[in-house]
Amino acid sequence: MTTTDVPTTAVARTTAVPGRSRREREGAAWVFLSPWVLGAVVLTLLPMAVSLYLSFTDYDLFDSPHWVGLRNYTQMFTQDPRYWRSVIATMTYVVIAVPLQLALALAVALALKSMHRAKGFYRSAFYAPSLLGASMSVALVWRAVFNDGGPVDRLLGTGGWVNRPGWALLAVALLTVWQFGAPMVIFLAGLQQIPGELYEAAEVDGASRLRQFRSITVPMLSPVIFFNLVLQTIQAFQVFTPAFAVSAGKGGPADSTLFYTLYLYDRGFVASHMGYASAMAWVLLLAIGAVTAVLFRTSRSWVFYASEGDR
Amino acid sequence: MPGNRTRTFRPLAVGLALCAALTGCAGSDGGGSDGKAVLRYTWWGNPDRAARTEKAVALFEKRHPGIRVQTSFAGYDAYKQKLATQAAGGDAPDVMQLDYRMIDQYATGGVLLDLGTQRRALGTGDIDTGLLATGRVGGRQYAIPQGRGTETVVYDVEEWQAAGLAPPRGGWTWDAWADTMRTLARRTGKPGGTDPGQSEDSFEVWLRGQGKALYTKDRELGFTVDDLTRWWTFTDRLRREGAVSSAEQTTQLDGSVENTPLGRGTAVSDANWDAPAGGFLALVPDGIALAPMPSGEDGTPGQYFKPSMFLGAAAHTAHPKEAAELIDFMVNDPDAGAILGATRGIPVNEALRKHLAPTLKDFDRTISVYQASLEGDLKSPPQAPPSGDNALQTTFQRDYDQVSYERMSPREAAGNYLTEARAELRS
Numbered sequence: 001m002t003t004t005d006v007p008t009t010a011v012a013r014t015t016a017v018p019g020r021s022r023r024e025r026e027g028a029a030w031v032f033l034s035p036w037v038l039g040a041v042v043l044t045l046l047p048m049a050v051s052l053y054l055s056f057t058d059y060d061l062f063d064s065p066h067w068v069g070l071r072n073y074t075q076m077f078t079q080d081p082r083y084w085r086s087v088i089a090t091m092t093y094v095v096i097a098v099p100l101q102l103a104l105a106l107a108v109a110l111a112l113k114s115m116h117r118a119k120g121f122y123r124s125a126f127y128a129p130s131l132l133g134a135s136m137s138v139a140l141v142w143r144a145v146f147n148d149g150g151p152v153d154r155l156l157g158t159g160g161w162v163n164r165p166g167w168a169l170l171a172v173a174l175l176t177v178w179q180f181g182a183p184m185v186i187f188l189a190g191l192q193q194i195p196g197e198l199y200e201a202a203e204v205d206g207a208s209r210l211r212q213f214r215s216i217t218v219p220m221l222s223p224v225i226f227f228n229l230v231l232q233t234i235q236a237f238q239v240f241t242p243a244f245a246v247s248a249g250k251g252g253p254a255d256s257t258l259f260y261t262l263y264l265y266d267r268g269f270v271a272s273h274m275g276y277a278s279a280m281a282w283v284l285l286l287a288i289g290a291v292t293a294v295l296f297r298t299s300r301s302w303v304f305y306a307s308e309g310d311r
Numbered sequence: 312m313p314g315n316r317t318r319t320f321r322p323l324a325v326g327l328a329l330c331a332a333l334t335g336c337a338g339s340d341g342g343g344s345d346g347k348a349v350l351r352y353t354w355w356g357n358p359d360r361a362a363r364t365e366k367a368v369a370l371f372e373k374r375h376p377g378i379r380v381q382t383s384f385a386g387y388d389a390y391k392q393k394l395a396t397q398a399a400g401g402d403a404p405d406v407m408q409l410d411y412r413m414i415d416q417y418a419t420g421g422v423l424l425d426l427g428t429q430r431r432a433l434g435t436g437d438i439d440t441g442l443l444a445t446g447r448v449g450g451r452q453y454a455i456p457q458g459r460g461t462e463t464v465v466y467d468v469e470e471w472q473a474a475g476l477a478p479p480r481g482g483w484t485w486d487a488w489a490d491t492m493r494t495l496a497r498r499t500g501k502p503g504g505t506d507p508g509q510s511e512d513s514f515e516v517w518l519r520g521q522g523k524a525l526y527t528k529d530r531e532l533g534f535t536v537d538d539l540t541r542w543w544t545f546t547d548r549l550r551r552e553g554a555v556s557s558a559e560q561t562t563q564l565d566g567s568v569e570n571t572p573l574g575r576g577t578a579v580s581d582a583n584w585d586a587p588a589g590g591f592l593a594l595v596p597d598g599i600a601l602a603p604m605p606s607g608e609d610g611t612p613g614q615y616f617k618p619s620m621f622l623g624a625a626a627h628t629a630h631p632k633e634a635a636e637l638i639d640f641m642v643n644d645p646d647a648g649a650i651l652g653a654t655r656g657i658p659v660n661e662a663l664r665k666h667l668a669p670t671l672k673d674f675d676r677t678i679s680v681y682q683a684s685l686e687g688d689l690k691s692p693p694q695a696p697p698s699g700d701n702a703l704q705t706t707f708q709r710d711y712d713q714v715s716y717e718r719m720s721p722r723e724a725a726g727n728y729l730t731e732a733r734a735e736l737r738s
Binding site (some may be wrong): 060062075082159160163165181248250252254266270272 | 392395416419421422506625702709713730734
């Protein structure tokens with residue numbers, strides 16, 4: 001979305017004939033922007049406002065909502081054991097899936113970078129799961145693979161992962177890790193931006209490969225690592241489809257894959273408590289905002305921007 | 312560049328058109344292009360029920376050339392979710408199959424049509440008045456029961472006999488049942504049956520056997536933490552002994568017979584409703600038989616004849632008369648009755664039932680004989696459960712997961728359930 005409207009405004013500005021008033025030029029900009037503005041207001045801002053209102057009401061979809069003040073929020077924090085189970089499940093998942101996924105993406109990007117032949121083919125091949133992975137069908141296949149009598153059970157004799165608490169979460173996390181394509185492509189682009197002279201100079205100085213990785217690749221890549229970390233963390237907090245399909249819609253076994261969004265869906269669409277679900281959505285938004293803010297705060301100490309040195 | 316624009320627009324347009332076709336969101340005003348009134352009719356059930364329903368619907372369309380019926384069906388859990396979403400969005404199907412637990416919620420929510428307004432198209436004269444009343448809310452007839460069902464212990468005949476056990480007789484107690492499960496496990500090497508701890512239905516049978524109920528007349532919980540703790544302690548012990556299915560097996564239950572331990576061949580019996588139990592025929596090669604549910608210590612039966620699978624029409628349907636005609640056909644027409652048999656339980660239409668009983672074949676006959684054996688012994692059904700119960704069924708199952716995976720004691724989980732149930736019923 002955002003990539004399309006940036007050129008639009010640019011065009012509006014450059015084609016403006018000099019001599020016309022500023023107001024006219026701005027008017028033209030708004031005309032070009034209007035599809036996006038309309039979409040943003042009607043499809044994003046308005047629903048958000050409504051959901052904020054609903055979060056203070058009791059609303060079952062059939063009768064009109066009635067105001068209950070902070071009841072949804074107090075119930076969530078003090079009287080709902082399942083809510084806290086969903087919070088813990090989500091945090092566990094984020095902590096396991098995001099680092100694993102990024103590590104794999106970086107490893108594959110490094111391998112691809114030093115490759116000379118068939119690079120394009122491998123890049124596409126590793127990217128493919130990211131295109132497929134978010135789909136329901138792959139998640140269903142995943143469930144079959146990790147179920148009783150599935151390939152994993154037969155190969156390792158572990159029984160069905162999806163029916164064991166702990167293991168089920170790992171199965172869902174693996175599905176996410178497997179979709180490492182998007183961060184990998186970004187890493188690859190980042191790696192290619194690192195000037196080759198740095199490595200050459202390091203080699204002349206007798207630095208080992210590991211040393212080069214630690215002292216050149218990681219610091220030079222740190223803005224990209226940070227970008228991927230923020231993006232994937234935000235996405236991981238909102239994961240829904242894999243957990244829904246792998247646990248057959250129940251978030252089981254024993255609520256071990258009852259991710260936040262899954263419980264939100266359960267409260268809203270299964271139990272018809274839209275007010276409660278809206279309150280949950282707002283808490284999630286604030287929590288993701290807080291986590292992102294913390295990540296940005298820590299970034300000052302480990303993310304290196306080459307341009308800063310020039311200043 | 313104009314050429315550029317068409318090039319990008321064409322795939323986009325094709326893509327959108329495909330999306331519409333794939334998701335079926337083409338939008339319909341209830342009228343077909345051929346001038347026919349189009350009714351959407353949905354139900355839950357297995358493929359056998361679907362095949363028979365489609366056949367009956369085809370006959371209906373032949374008799375009513377001006378009406379076309381679009382059908383769709385799903386398993387119970389999926390159906391329940393989908394219908395809730397549709398109903399909330401004001402897009403309920405014209406004719407829909409409803410469970411006892413859904414009527415209160417949808418009738419008071421303004422989703423269902425008062426069928427009393429379509430009396431001319433829909434006759435109810437032959438339906439048992441007691442059963443008919445179960446489809447009434449606030450004095451209005453919102454739904455018509457199609458059949459009556461009751462719970463049963465369905466078991467693999469051959470393995471049961473090979474274990475040296477006699478067929479269970481009516482009035483057997485829960486203790487006798489538990490001993491049987493233990494014996495089966497010992498002699499066949501696999502659990503005797505599905506762990507009933509996850510099932511609110513089985514819990515209700517157990518409660519009623521002690522003269523209690525799931526809900527009071529004022530729509531509050533009819534049992535205490537102690538009752539639920541005793542039930543879960545009882546089933547949890549059997550699970551630990553291996554007499555009933557393991558947590559890993561139990562958690563896979565989703566309302567379909569295919570995913571029960573008996574259906575997967577990992578247990579010898581299952582507690583289920585009699586009509587869907589027919590689905591086991593395809594899954595258990597040795598053949599199955601139906602036994603009554605266990606009774607209380609003093610022989611008080613807990614199971615009851617439950618009006619099953621109601622039909623209702625959407626309040627906002629564009630074709631109320633045609634919808635009523637379809638319901639009338641499904642419930643009252645002798646030819647439809649002959650096609651449908653007992654796939655939704657034994658028909659509630661008295662004339663139809665008498666007419667049909669001798670002609671029932673195969674599993675329909677098994678159900679008919681089973682129900683006849685209980686006739687006169689069972690107590691009357693409880694009133695329709697309050698609307699929150701629909702969600703509580705799932706909560707019950709989830710809380711028991713905490714027990715069977717040994718993350719909580721029965722008392723702790725029971726306490727949780729009561730807290731959640733009270734919050735659910737309050738709102």
